[in-house]
Amino acid sequence: AQTVTQSQPEMSVQEAETVTLSCTYDTSESDYYLFWYKQPPSRQMILVIRQEAYKQQNATENRFSVNFQKAAKSFSLKISDSQLGDAAMYFCAFIFGNEKLTFGTGTRLTIIP
Amino acid sequence: EAQVTQNPRYLITVTGKKLTVTCSQNMNHEYMSWYRQDPGLGLRQIYYSMNVEVTDKGDVPEGYKVSRKEKRNFPLILESPSPNQTSLYFCASSGWGVRDTQYFGPGTRLTVL
Numbered sequence: 001a002q003t004v005t006q007s008q009p010e011m012s013v014q015e016a017e018t019v020t021l022s023c024t025y026d027t028s029e030s031d032y033y034l035f036w037y038k039q040p041p042s043r044q045m046i047l048v049i050r051q052e053a054y055k056q057q058n059a060t061e062n063r064f065s066v067n068f069q070k071a072a073k074s075f076s077l078k079i080s081d082s083q084l085g086d087a088a089m090y091f092c093a094f095i096f097g098n099e100k101l102t103f104g105t106g107t108r109l110t111i112i113p
Numbered sequence: 114e115a116q117v118t119q120n121p122r123y124l125i126t127v128t129g130k131k132l133t134v135t136c137s138q139n140m141n142h143e144y145m146s147w148y149r150q151d152p153g154l155g156l157r158q159i160y161y162s163m164n165v166e167v168t169d170k171g172d173v174p175e176g177y178k179v180s181r182k183e184k185r186n187f188p189l190i191l192e193s194p195s196p197n198q199t200s201l202y203f204c205a206s207s208g209w210g211v212r213d214t215q216y217f218g219p220g221t222r223l224t225v226l
Contacts, residue, residue, distance in 0.1 A: 004155075033212050045156075045203060045217035091155055099211050100171065101146075103155035 002027045002096045006104035013082045014112050020067075021077045021107045023092035032096045034068065036077045039089040039106075048090070049077065079109075087111045115140045117218035119204050125224045126194055134189045134221050136204030144210050145187040146171065147179065150201040150220075159202075161211070162187055194225040 003026045013019035021036075036048040051059045051068050058066050063080045079086055087110055093103045117138045126132055138145065146161035148171075158171030162181040176198055178190040187206075191198060202221045207213040 043201065043220045045205075045220075047214055050214065093156075095212055100158055100161075101211055101215065103148075103157070105153055105155045 002029070002094070002102060004092060004094055004102055004104040006092060006107050008107045009105075010108045010110070012110040012112055013079075015082055015084060017082055018078060018080045019082055019109065021079075021090050021092075021109065023075045023077070023104055025073050025075065025092075025094055027073070027094070027096050029096045032094055034066075034075045035093040035095075035101075036064070036066070036075075037091045037093060037103075038086075039091065040085075040087070045091075051075065082111050084111050084113065115216070117204055117206055117216050119202075119218040119221050121221060122219060123222045125226065127226050128195055129193050132191050132194060132223075134191075134202060134204075134223070136187045136189065136218060137185050138187075138204075138206040138216070139185065140206065140208070140216065141184065142206035142208050142216075143184070144208070144213070144215075145181065145204065145206045146211070146215075147177070147187070147189050148203045148205065149173065149198075150203065156203065159189070163210070194223075196225050199223060199225045 005024045032053045034051040038046045038048045049061045065078045067076045089106045091106045120135045143164050147159040148156040150156045160179040162168045204218040205215040207215045
C-alpha cells in the first residue's frame with residue numbers, strides 16, 4: 001500500500017526564522033511526483049513546490065525548498081525567513097504509479113510575530 | 114483570468130434531497146477531479162476525468178456521481194445526500210493529466226442535516 005504520513009499536526013515558528021515540515025511516504029514505485037500544497041484560511045489550495053523523484057536536485061521556490069531523500073522516503077519542506085502570510089495548513093502530496101494524487105493529513109503552521 | 118470556479122460556495126441541505134455542485138474551468142484543461150477534505154484525513158479523491166466522456170472512481174466514490182459532457186464542466190452530483198457527506202469539497206483541473214500542476218477551485222462547504 002502507498003501511504004503518506006505527516007507526523008506533525010501543528011507547528012509554530014517565530015517570524016523571520018526557519019521551519020521545516022516533515023513528510024514521509026511508502027511506495028514500491030520508482031517513478032513518482034511529490035508536491036507541497038498550502039491552504040491558508042481562505043481555504044484555497046495553492047501549489048508551493050513540486051519535485052520529480054527522478055531528479056536528484058532538490059526543488060526550490062524563493063523561500064521554500066525541499067529536502068528530498070529518496071532512499072529514506074522523506075520529503076520535507078523548509079521555509080526560510082518565515083512571514084505572517086505563511087501561516088496555513090501545509091499538505092504534502094504524491095502521485096504514484098496509479099496516477100492518483102494522494103495527500104497527507106496536513107500540518108498547521110502558526111507564525112509568531 | 115485562468116481559474117476554476119465552483120458553485121455554490123456554501124450549501125446546507127437535508128438528507129435525501131438531490132443536489133449538484135458545479136465545477137467549471139476556463140483553461141481548456143483535459144484532466145479534472147473532485148476531492149473532499151475532512152479534518153484529520155487530508156484530501157481524498159472522489160472521482161476524476163481524463164477527458165470528455167471519460168470518468169473513473171477515486172478513493173471515496175460511494176454516494177457520488179459525476180459527468181463530463183463538456184471539457185470545461187465537471188459537476189458533482191449527490192443523488193441522496195447523507196450526513197456523512199458533510200465536508201469541504203474541491204474541484205481541480207490540470208492540463209494534460211494528474212502529473213501536471215493542478216489548479217484548485219475555491220471549495221464548497223456542504224452540510225447535510
